[in-house]
Structures are given as C-alpha cells and as structure tokens.
Amino acid sequence: MTVANEVQKFDVVIIGGGPGGYAAALYGAAAGLNIALIERDKVGGTCLHRGCVPAKEFLETAHVRRTLEHSGAFGITTTGVKVDFAVSQARKNEIVDRLYKGVSGLLKGRKVTIFDGTGRLDANQVVTVVDGADAGVIAEGTNVIIAAGSVPRTLPGFDVDGKYVLTSDEFLDLEKLPATAAVIGGGAIGCEFASMLADMGTKVTILEGLPSILAGCDSEVATVVQRAFKKRGIEIQTGVKITGHTPGKKGTAINMEGAEDVAVDMVVVSVGRSPRTQGLLGDGTGVEINERGFVVADGYMRTANPHVFAVGDVVAGTPQLAHVAFAEAVVTIKTIIGEPVVPVDYDRVPWAIYSNPEVAFCGLTEAGAKERGYEVVVKKDPFGGNSRAQIIGDTDGVVKIIAEKRADGSAGQILGVHMAGPWVTEQLGAGYYAVNWEATAEEAAALIQPHPSLSETFGETLLALAGRGIHVG
Amino acid sequence: MADVTLPSLGESVTEGIITQWFKKVGDAVARDEPLFEVSTDKVDSEMPSPAAGVLTQILAEEGDTVQTGARVAVIDESGVAVASSDAPTAEAQGAVTTTTSPAASAPREDVAANAGATGVVVSPVVRRILSDGGVEASTVTGTGPGGAITRRDAERAVAQGPTEEVTVALSNGRRRMGQHMSVSVLSAPHGFVAVEVDASVMDRVDELGRVSADGYAITDESVITVAAVRALAEFEFLNATFNQDQLTLHRTISVGFTRHVDDDGMLVPVVHAAAGLTLRALARRMAELDERLASRQLNADDLMGGTFTVASATSAHTLWTEPIIIQPEVAVLSIGAVRMVPVVVVREGVATLEVGRRVILGLSFDHRVCDTAAAAQYLERVGELLAGLDVASER
Numbered sequence: 001m002t003v004a005n006e007v008q009k010f011d012v013v014i015i016g017g018g019p020g021g022y023a024a025a026l027y028g029a030a031a032g033l034n035i036a037l038i039e040r041d042k043v044g045g046t047c048l049h050r051g052c053v054p055a056k057e058f059l060e061t062a063h064v065r066r067t068l069e070h071s072g073a074f075g076i077t078t079t080g081v082k083v084d085f086a087v088s089q090a091r092k093n094e095i096v097d098r099l100y101k102g103v104s105g106l107l108k109g110r111k112v113t114i115f116d117g118t119g120r121l122d123a124n125q126v127v128t129v130v131d132g133a134d135a136g137v138i139a140e141g142t143n144v145i146i147a148a149g150s151v152p153r154t155l156p157g158f159d160v161d162g163k164y165v166l167t168s169d170e171f172l173d174l175e176k177l178p179a180t181a182a183v184i185g186g187g188a189i190g191c192e193f194a195s196m197l198a199d200m201g202t203k204v205t206i207l208e209g210l211p212s213i214l215a216g217c218d219s220e221v222a223t224v225v226q227r228a229f230k231k232r233g234i235e236i237q238t239g240v241k242i243t244g245h246t247p248g249k250k251g252t253a254i255n256m257e258g259a260e261d262v263a264v265d266m267v268v269v270s271v272g273r274s275p276r277t278q279g280l281l282g283d284g285t286g287v288e289i290n291e292r293g294f295v296v297a298d299g300y301m302r303t304a305n306p307h308v309f310a311v312g313d314v315v316a317g318t319p320q321l322a323h324v325a326f327a328e329a330v331v332t333i334k335t336i337i338g339e340p341v342v343p344v345d346y347d348r349v350p351w352a353i354y355s356n357p358e359v360a361f362c363g364l365t366e367a368g369a370k371e372r373g374y375e376v377v378v379k380k381d382p383f384g385g386n387s388r389a390q391i392i393g394d395t396d397g398v399v400k401i402i403a404e405k406r407a408d409g410s411a412g413q414i415l416g417v418h419m420a421g422p423w424v425t426e427q428l429g430a431g432y433y434a435v436n437w438e439a440t441a442e443e444a445a446a447l448i449q450p451h452p453s454l455s456e457t458f459g460e461t462l463l464a465l466a467g468r469g470i471h472v473g
Numbered sequence: 474m475a476d477v478t479l480p481s482l483g484e485s486v487t488e489g490i491i492t493q494w495f496k497k498v499g500d501a502v503a504r505d506e507p508l509f510e511v512s513t514d515k516v517d518s519e520m521p522s523p524a525a526g527v528l529t530q531i532l533a534e535e536g537d538t539v540q541t542g543a544r545v546a547v548i549d550e551s552g553v554a555v556a557s558s559d560a561p562t563a564e565a566q567g568a569v570t571t572t573t574s575p576a577a578s579a580p581r582e583d584v585a586a587n588a589g590a591t592g593v594v595v596s597p598v599v600r601r602i603l604s605d606g607g608v609e610a611s612t613v614t615g616t617g618p619g620g621a622i623t624r625r626d627a628e629r630a631v632a633q634g635p636t637e638e639v640t641v642a643l644s645n646g647r648r649r650m651g652q653h654m655s656v657s658v659l660s661a662p663h664g665f666v667a668v669e670v671d672a673s674v675m676d677r678v679d680e681l682g683r684v685s686a687d688g689y690a691i692t693d694e695s696v697i698t699v700a701a702v703r704a705l706a707e708f709e710f711l712n713a714t715f716n717q718d719q720l721t722l723h724r725t726i727s728v729g730f731t732r733h734v735d736d737d738g739m740l741v742p743v744v745h746a747a748a749g750l751t752l753r754a755l756a757r758r759m760a761e762l763d764e765r766l767a768s769r770q771l772n773a774d775d776l777m778g779g780t781f782t783v784a785s786a787t788s789a790h791t792l793w794t795e796p797i798i799i800q801p802e803v804a805v806l807s808i809g810a811v812r813m814v815p816v817v818v819v820r821e822g823v824a825t826l827e828v829g830r831r832v833i834l835g836l837s838f839d840h841r842v843c844d845t846a847a848a849a850q851y852l853e854r855v856g857e858l859l860a861g862l863d864v865a866s867e868r
Contacts, residue, residue, distance in 0.1 A: 342621050
C-alpha cells in the first residue's frame with residue numbers, strides 16, 4: 001500500500017532495478033538495510049531483458065545449429081535441419097521470464113519495497129516517482145544509489161524504425177532473421193550479433209569505423225576472431241566512415257564516404273550505450289554529471305554528494321558489464337554500512353564475448369602494457385594442438401599471456417590473460433585469479449590443469465612463459 | 474539518529490570528565506564498541522556505544538566535565554562512514570548544546586583517502602612474499618585500490634629488510650592501568666616491607682576442603698584476606714585515603730583485589746564493607762565479583778570505593794610482589810605463594826628441621842602516612858590472625 005505525496009523513508013533508495021540496482025538491493029537487504037527500489041520496467045534490467053541473457057540464448061541456438069551441421073563428422077546423419085527462429089525466441093522469453101521471477105522472488109523475500117515508475121533524484125536524497133503505477137510516490141533515503149543504466153546509442157541518419165534499422169533492443173525481439181544484414185560497430189555486442197546471424201545463415205557485413213574489430217581486445221585475439229569470421233563468410237570492412245542509409249523497396253543501402261554502398265535487408269546498430277541520465281536529476285542534488293552524461297563517482301562509488309552513490313552502466317569511465325555492476329553494488333553497500341572494502345580494480349575485471357569463437361580476457365593487452373611502460377614477455381598457444389579441442393571439433397583459438405619482463409629477461413608478474421576459442425568464457429577464471437592475485441609465470445605454472453581439457457592450453461602457455469614448455473616451445 | 478548520553482557511573486557519582494574519544498566525527502561505530510572514556514575521581518571507564526552507525530556529532534570535548542544523563546554525542550544509525558579531516562570534532566564551548574553537522578561538507582578527496590581498506594584483502598602472492606621476507610603486512614603502505622598492498626609494494630617492502638619493530642597501540646585497559654600507575658608512583662613515595670609468616674592454617678583448609686558451606690571456592694587469597702581485613706581494625710591509618718595532603722581514615726573497610734585481564738591491563742574489583750565478613754561470606758562476595766569480571770558485567774560501583782587492596786600471588790612460586798598503591802589508598806598487601814618449606818623448630822632447646830607451610834606477606838605503603846616499622850607490625854599481626862583463624866566454623 002503506497003500513499004502518494006507522503007514522504008516514505010528508507011535507509012537506501014535505489015533508482016533502477018538492473019544488475020547494479022537489484023544486487024545493491026539484495027546485498028543491502030541481507031545486511032539489514034530497509035530498501036526501496038524504483039524500476040520503470042522490470043527488475044533485471046537491460047542485462048536480463050534486452051542484453052546479455054537473451055543474446056546468449058540466440059547464440060546458443062546458433063551453436064546447436066552448428067553442431068547439427070557438423071554432426072556428419074561424428075557419423076551422425078541429420079537431414080532436413082530447419083530453423084524456426086520463433087521457437088528460439090519463445091524459449092528465450094521463457095528463460096528470461098523464469099530468471100525475472102527468480103529475481104523478483106528474491107527481492108520480495110528480502111522485503112525490498114519496489115516502486116513502479118521512473119525515479120527522479122532531488123535535493124536531500126529525496127526521490128520522486130514521476131510516472132508509472134506508483135507515480136507521485138516520494139521516497140527519502142539516508143543514502144541513494146543511482147543505478148539508472150544505459151540505452152543503445154544510435155547514429156545520426158539512422159532512425160531506429162524496428163524494420164530496417166534496429167538496435168539490440170529491437171533485434172532481440174525478432175521473430176524471423178533476415179537474409180542479409182549489416183552490423184554497424186564491431187565491438188563486443190556487434191561481433192556477437194554478427195556471429196549469431198552468420199551461424200544462422202544470414203549473410204553478414206560488419207562495418208567498423210576503427211582500423212580493427214574488437215578494438216578493446218588484444219590485437220592477436222581480435223585477429224583470430226576476424227579470421228574465423230571471414231572463414232564463415234562474414235564480410236568485415238574496417239576504417240569506414242558511414243554517412244547514412246537509403247531505404248529501398250526491400251531493405252536499405254548504407255552509404256559510406258569513399259566506398260560503395262552496402263545493400264542489406266536490415267541494419268543492426270551497435271555503437272555503444274549511452275547513460276540514461278536524462279531527467280534523472282532535479283535541482284540541488286550535488287551529483288556531478290560529465291559532458292557525456294555519465295555520473296561521476298569515486299572508487300567507493302560515491303558521487304560528489306557523499307550520500308548519493310552510483311553503480312553500473314551509468315557510472316563514468318567504467319566498463320559497462322553486469323558483473324562489474326554487481327561488484328560495484330557490493331562496494332557501495334559495504335561503504336554505506338561502514339565495512340572495510342577494496343574498490344573495484346577496473347583494469348583487472350573479467351571480460352567475456354560470446355561470439356564464435358568466444359573471447360575472454362582480463363588485465364592488460366600487449367599494446368596496453370607497453371603503453372604503460374612495461375617491458376613484456378609474451379607467450380601464446382593455439383587450441384589446434386589441444387586434445388579436447390580436437391575431440392569437440394573446435395580448434396580455432398589461442399591463449400595469450402603477457403607478463404612483465406624481469407631484469408634477467410625472464411617472465412615475472414602476469415599482467416594480462418587473453419583467450420579466443422571454444423568455451424573460453426568459462427575458462428577465464430584461472431587467468432582472472434592469476435592476474436588479480438598478481439602471480440608470476442612460474443607461480444601459476446606450478447599449478448595443474450586437468451587432462452584432457454581445453455584449460456590445458458592455458459597451462460601450457462604458462463609453462464612456456466615460465467621458461468620451458470612441454471608441448472609448446 | 475541516536476543520542477549518546479553519559480550513563481550513570483555509579484552511586485553518588487553525578488558527573489565525569491570525558492578523557493578520550495575513541496572515534497571521531499564521521500567514523501563508523503558498532504553497537505557496544507568503546508566510544509569514549511570517562512574519568513571520575515575513582516575510576517576511568519570506557520563507555521560503549523549505545524547504537525551502531527556513524528558518529529555525526531561530538532558535543533563534549535575531551536577534558537569537559539559532563540553531568541550524568543547529558544547528551545555527549547549523536548549517532549546516525551543509518552549513515553555513511555564519512556570521515557572528514559577538516560571538520561571540527563567538537564564545538565569547543567557549550568559542549569552539550571552545539572548542533573553542527575560537519576559531515577555533510579566533507580570534501581571527496583578526504584572521503585576516499587580516509588575510507589581506505591585496512592587489511593581487507595591481501596592476495597596469496599603478496600601474503601607469501603611478505604611472509605618469506607619476514608615483513609608484517611601492517612607495516613607496508615599499499616598503493617593499490619583502496620590502499621591494497623600490491624605485489625610491487627610487497628617486493629619493495631621486502632627489499633628494505635624484514636620487520637624489526639612494530640608499533641603497537643596500547644589497549645585501553647593497559648593505557649588506563651599505565652596512567653594510574655604512573656600517577657601513583659609519581660605522587661606517592663612508596664615504602665615496602667616483607668615478612669614471612671606461618672601458613673599452616675592452609676593444612677586445615679585443605680583437610681576441610683576448599684569449598685565453603687554455601688558452595689564457593691576458598692582460596693589462599695580469601696583466607697589471608699580475612700586476616701588482613703581484621704588486622705586493619707588495629708591499624709586504622711592503613712585503611713585510609715590520601716588526597717591533597719589530607720589523610721582520611723575510613724570506618725568501613727572496602728577491600729579491592731587485583732585482577733589481570735588478558736592483554737588488557739588490570740582491574741581492582743572491591744568487596745565493600747568487608748570488616749564483619751566471615752571467610753564463607755568473603756569467599757562468596759569475591760566469587761560474585763570474579764563472575765561479573767569474567768562476563769564483563771562489572772559496573773563502576775564494583776570498581777570504586779576501595780580503602781585497601783590485596784595483590785595476590787601471580788604464580789605458584791612467587792615470593793612477593795611490590796605492588797603499586799591504588800590511588801588514593803595508602804597501602805596494598807602483597808601475598809606470595811603459600812609454599813612448603815624447611816622450617817627450623819626448637820623443642821626443648823633442640824633445633825630440628827621440619828616441613829612447614831609459609832607465606833611471605835609484603836606491604837607497599839605511602840611513606841607520607843606509614844613507616845616501615847608500622848608496616849611490619851601490621852604484617853606480623855596479619856600472620857597471628859591467620860594462624861589463629863577458626864577455619865572449621867568460618868568456612
């Protein structure tokens with residue numbers, strides 16, 4: 001029962017119920033705090049409803065199709081493989097719904113008060129619900145957490161119409177896949193879409209303004225993905241300058257400076273995500289917003305107002321990853337209740353891209369390490385020689401480890417672990433620990449990987465890095 | 474918001490001096506965590522925080538005299554641990570009335586710097602490097618996020634050699650004990666004398682059993698204390714307090730017992746009005762105090778009002794101790810360990826050796842009030858009363 005216009009007081013009021021917001025709510029409630037969560041749509045946020053989770057279901061559909069296509073190599077004959085994408089879409093919705101109910105149930109179980117609508121923060125940590133079923137509710141928090149999230153960025157000249165021009169929001173609701181598609185933006189999200197579409201039989205072109213796709217990844221890992229993409233018929237144009245598009249009767253043509261038009265049925269725009277801070281702040285909040293609209297916060301997630309915190313995609317200068325938002329939520333709650341806490345080390349968070357081949361990494365790239373003045377020792381091992389990779393029939397990929405070079409030339413502390421290949425998103429854990437626990441090559445190499453397993457490639461690379469490999473030189 | 478008031482410090486105590494704040498404005502404090510120290514003329518006590526939260530206001534500065542029941546601080550029970558180095562910790566004048574809230578204007582740099590993680594996470598690698606190098610983590614300055622110790626920090630620290638000295642903050646109990654002892658030694662000229670007396674009474678105690686009729690332990694300490702208390706009736710200048718050149722003789726004997734608290738100094742709980750007590754009653758009163766000490770239930774009254782103190786043996790072979798006088802008392806009795814010793818016995822002019830039980834009693838006394846001869850006489854008298862104690866009827 002909520003009474004409009006009467007100020008309701010909470011220990012913490014959270015604006016936004018995505019991973020950052022709901023994690024803060026659950027973790028804070030577990031610490032005994034009285035919490036209100038304001039969500040305009042459904043708790044779970046972009047990640048659950050319009051991002052990571054639905055995208056991964058589609059990628060898994062593509063994986064199943066690929067497995068069936070290659071089943072002949074195992075002596076299993078499949079005929080008449082057909083794709084009904086609407087079934088996959090329905091399955092995705094079921095999974096999302098189940099997870100949504102799970103999060104909702106957890107929040108209810110921990111007695112988090114949920115308000116339906118969009119929150120606006122005013123002075124003195126007062127948050128007003130400005131629309132939705134609970135419009136008019138005023139919630140005052142001793143502390144407020146901004147977890148307003150982000151929305152897909154669009155390009156000038158590409159009005160999202162859901163027919164020819166889509167962002168991830170619209171793409172993930174498709175019932176039928178196009179015959180041809182262009183993906184604008186070859187970052188993590190773009191490569192996942194391109195990979196999935198290609199595996200499902202769509203002719204895909206990636207258009208990237210930078211000199212390479214996956215610009216944030218180590219260049220050798222990006223090259224592995226690029227090579228695998230090309231092998232599967234994905235066309236990649238880098239360094240392009242897109243000027244607009246010309247819709248036709250069926251599909252549209254993308255116009256570029258100094259290059260021929262690319263005619264496709266559909267354009268997926270994946271050029272990053274903008275913070276959802278429009279209308280978020282009233283007067284006198286003391287919260288600082290940077291020129292790009294992101295909320296400025298320190299390592300303890302405090303904004304310029306020490307009683308207002310920010311977590312997740314809305315925070316300036318931090319990776320837009322659900323698991324980073326989870327970690328930030330924990331830092332925030334611990335800071336609020338005065339427990340000692342170590343801030344998130346953004347240089348060393350795990351990254352995972354679920355394209356085929358998958359990419360996973362943690363720590364500095366080779367170029368990044370050199371930029372910071374490190375002399376480095378680098379070792380890499382392709383998955384080609386890995387027994388398990390041959391057994392599963394998926395040998396495209398590489399593990400690359402970058403270590404600081406010691407005075408005697410040997411490899412010291414591990415600075416970065418980069419992987420491309422089968423199930424590397426599930427293999428990164430060991431590399432993540434090595435980087436974050438600041439292990440040296442020989443310290444990490446002394447530990448054992450099971451045989452036969454994909455993770456042996458990581459182990460082999462470590463051995464080689466420590467001076468002498470068994471299989472790898 | 475929760476008000477912190479100065480609680481009752483015991484009967485007849487209406488005010489106390491705030492001697493120390495353990496927290497500053499902006500610090501997080503847990504319920505029952507020591508918040509401030511208050512001193513009365515008899516005892517210094519740590520006051521636990523009545524609530525968990527953030528200390529947002531300090532209304533009584535160190536050195537202020539505060540009436541019991543007055544507000545001395547405010548705790549925000551749901552606030553953030555915002556530390557603020559440039560905010561005043563208290564408004565100097567009108568300690569109990571100021572209402573400023575310095576936390577709100579804290580600059581963010583200070584916020585981040587002061588919220589540093591203290592020993593939260595040390596990676597296994599860093600832990601091993603420090604351990605191999607003999608360096609203690611508490612001595613290393615971390616440069617990682619939140620002050621975390623990075624591998625480089627650890628290696629740099631190890632390169633400078635193993636930790637040879639570690640600075641350790643005194644526990645509050647030790648600090649209080651130290652302050653009291655320093656004051657006592659500096660203000661009272663201590664004299665000391667030790668006398669060996671017959672302790673064969675302990676044979677009877679052992680024969681009859683070490684448990685009193687109502688079930689409490691009978692110790693060497695309680696047996697000797699009965700004799701010491703009774704002897705005080707004849708040496709009234711030792712059951713006294715000395716304050717500002719004035720000696721006050723007390724008609725009531727309230728005897729304190731030294732008790733060592735693990736790593737936290739010493740406490741002296743007091744059995745009040747002990748003069749008329751039988752061994753049985755004294756044993757019960759001492760057991761009750763020890764029980765409250767163990768469960769941390771001692772209140773200020775239990776620690777105040779002593780007129781004489783007994784310091785018992787600290788080990789099985791202690792000969793004597795030279796205790797420091799608990800101020801403002803004038804004497805403290807030291808009890809050595811009751812030992813089996815060879816005793817020279819003269820029968821019909823023939824000296825022979827026998828096994829006997831003896832204990833050495835010592836007396837530290839304030840030389841402004843007492844002298845060595847009087848002190849020795851007192852100890853001899855304690856020995857006589859001890860030898861004559863009717864254990865069978867008193868136990």
